[in-house]
Amino acid sequence: MIAGEIDISNTAAVAASLRDEFDGGTDPHLDLSRVSFVDVSGIRALVGLALQMAPNQRLLVHGLAAELETVLKVTGWADLPGLELCSCAGEA
Amino acid sequence: MTDPSPSAVNRFRHEALFYSGSAEFVNGTVPFVREGVASGEPVLVVESPEKIKTLRAALERDADQVFFADMSEVGANPARIIPAWCDFVNRHWVPGKSLRGIGEPIWSSRGADELVECQRHESLLNVAFGRGRPWSLLCPYDTATLRPEVIDEARRSHEFIVEGGSARRSENFRGIDASAAAFSAPLASAPPPLDEVTFEKGDLRRVRELVRKRAVAAGLDESRAYTLAVATNEVATNSILHGGGSGTLRIWQDVDRVICEVRDRGVFDLPLVDREAPGPDPSSPRGLWLANQLCDLVQIRTFHEATVVRLHMRLDPRANLSLVTDVESTEATMILPP
Numbered sequence: 001m002i003a004g005e006i007d008i009s010n011t012a013a014v015a016a017s018l019r020d021e022f023d024g025g026t027d028p029h030l031d032l033s034r035v036s037f038v039d040v041s042g043i044r045a046l047v048g049l050a051l052q053m054a055p056n057q058r059l060l061v062h063g064l065a066a067e068l069e070t071v072l073k074v075t076g077w078a079d080l081p082g083l084e085l086c087s088c089a090g091e092a
Numbered sequence: 093m094t095d096p097s098p099s100a101v102n103r104f105r106h107e108a109l110f111y112s113g114s115a116e117f118v119n120g121t122v123p124f125v126r127e128g129v130a131s132g133e134p135v136l137v138v139e140s141p142e143k144i145k146t147l148r149a150a151l152e153r154d155a156d157q158v159f160f161a162d163m164s165e166v167g168a169n170p171a172r173i174i175p176a177w178c179d180f181v182n183r184h185w186v187p188g189k190s191l192r193g194i195g196e197p198i199w200s201s202r203g204a205d206e207l208v209e210c211q212r213h214e215s216l217l218n219v220a221f222g223r224g225r226p227w228s229l230l231c232p233y234d235t236a237t238l239r240p241e242v243i244d245e246a247r248r249s250h251e252f253i254v255e256g257g258s259a260r261r262s263e264n265f266r267g268i269d270a271s272a273a274a275f276s277a278p279l280a281s282a283p284p285p286l287d288e289v290t291f292e293k294g295d296l297r298r299v300r301e302l303v304r305k306r307a308v309a310a311g312l313d314e315s316r317a318y319t320l321a322v323a324t325n326e327v328a329t330n331s332i333l334h335g336g337g338s339g340t341l342r343i344w345q346d347v348d349r350v351i352c353e354v355r356d357r358g359v360f361d362l363p364l365v366d367r368e369a370p371g372p373d374p375s376s377p378r379g380l381w382l383a384n385q386l387c388d389l390v391q392i393r394t395f396h397e398a399t400v401v402r403l404h405m406r407l408d409p410r411a412n413l414s415l416v417t418d419v420e421s422t423e424a425t426m427i428l429p430p
Contacts, residue, residue, distance in 0.1 A: 005297055005300075007296045007297070007325065007329070008293065008296065008329055008332065008333070009293060009294055009296065009297075037297075037300060037322075037325075039296075039322075039325055039326065039329060040326055040329070040378050040379060040382060041329070044374045044375075044378075047372075047374050048374050051374065065318075066315070067315060067318050067319050067322060068322070070319075070386075071322060071382060071386075074381075074382060074385040074386070075370060075378045075381070075382055076369060076370045076371060076372060076378075077372065077374075080372060
């Protein structure tokens with residue numbers, strides 16, 4: 001679970017800590033329901049993580065705000081093999 | 093003077109059709125569409141719902157071979173029109189065949205800011221397609237309702253002109269390179285802003301909060317205010333990363349919209365970067381593309397030692413549709429089949 005806002009001031013740090021956390025074999029869940037803002041650099045970092053995991057793992061993202069889901073779609077990143085948006089309740 | 097017909101083109105042909113009244117519109121467009129259909133070329137017409145209705149009736153059975161899309165939707169933000177044409181050309185192009193399009197982005201009730209962005213769009217079409225695949229784009233201009241200076245600008249942004257039933261090269265065409273040059277058309281003078289703040293790295297959260305607060309106070313709903321903050325954040329991020337490390341944000345309210353302006357010392361020299369759909373490659377730029385997808389209008393200017401980006405968000409998103417729509421929405425075929 002992470003909370004707060006992600007922009008260029010902390011993207012690198014957030015990405016590094018997530019990378020450390022996602023070491024295991026199963027598909028990791030990332031609950032963003034308490035993250036009120038993710039900028040393009042943050043989404044880019046998540047996409048980068050997902051691309052590193054594919055094809056063995058998928059990054060399962062929960063709780064992304066509807067507006068940010070739109071951002072993900074219009075920036076062309078919605079259909080990546082390693083990234084899945086889940087509408088179920090957060091499980092992270 | 094050479095006067096190749098649209099079917100003979102081996103490169104992009106960008107042509108303005110000057111018409112007055114419905115009969116001239118039909119006479120200027122229907123043969124163009126019919127020729128394309130007869131040669132098996134994919135044809136896409138992006139027009140107002142009334143003109144789509146008129147064309148369908150005039151084309152009769154040929155209309156079934158034509159894609160139609162509503163310009164009041166596709167071109168609500170004029171910077172979304174080039175991506176739509178790119179999509180059409182990329183999906184339907186086959187080697188050895190041309191394609192045809194009709195697009196009328198400018199009508200008399202376009203707002204002043206929208207009109208200038210439409211004119212920029214017309215020039216950028218030359219940059220986007222001028223050195224690419226061969227296809228013909230015919231752009232009708234209604235001389236009965238548009239001001240003479242709008243018609244004059246169309247002579248500069250189009251390589252070919254159809255006037256009085258005959259086609260010729262435009263002597264005033266500015267060419268591809270000049271079409272790509274930095275855009276410095278004056279911006280409308282702004283009222284005293286509700287807020288004016290400078291920002292640098294570390295201030296973006298404050299920028300977002302300010303935009304949201306002001307946008308909601310001005311009457312935008314929470315979701316659109318948040319969306320405007322998302323877009324402004326990306327433009328301000330560009331200032332920090334590429335525009336000298338800092339910038340100035342001004343926010344003001346116009347009659348029907350909220351406008352956020354970001355000013356920095358950067359140089360904007362990628363004329364199509366805000367209208368080229370980014371691929372999945374994580375490193376490709378996305379900020380200005382995103383702004384165009386989220387906002388009702390985006391104005392980008394390069395002035396002496398300053399880049400200025402204005403983001404417009406309408407209070408009433410439905411008011412986008414400044415064309416009269418008395419046609420059932422089912423009239424317009426979806427732009428592209430799956």
